[in-house]
Amino acid sequence: MNGTDPASAYQPYDQPPPDRTARNHDTARRVALTICTIADIAAGLLGLWIVLHLLDANQENPFVEFVHGTADWLSGWAQDIFTMDTEGLRVVLNYGLPAVIYLLIGHGIAARINRA
DSSP, X not given: OOSOOGGGGSOOTTSOOOOHHHHXXXXXXXXXXXXXXXXXXXXXXXXXXXXXXXXXXXXXXXXXXXXXXXXXXXXXXXXXXXXXXXXXXHHHHHHHHHHHHHHHHHHHHHHHHHHO
């Protein structure tokens, strides 16, 4: 065929439908990869804020402000779980715990989706 027939792209009735399980598996893998990526980015931003804080980054810098604001938003539910006298340890624990939880939950959900 020369490809000019508009009906050539349609599935004939006498042939079985295409295998949808492979397509569903590929979709599940993409969803799992997306969930892993989101969890990794969230944990990465929290880890980056920990590093910037421990290195005494300039708090007036727009990039540092963005990372700090995003880290505060991501870890808002875990703020002040640990109240230490040492500021550095407090930041590591209060921002590190959400980072670890995001990684565990995100990768756990992705693994579950890949198994299904």
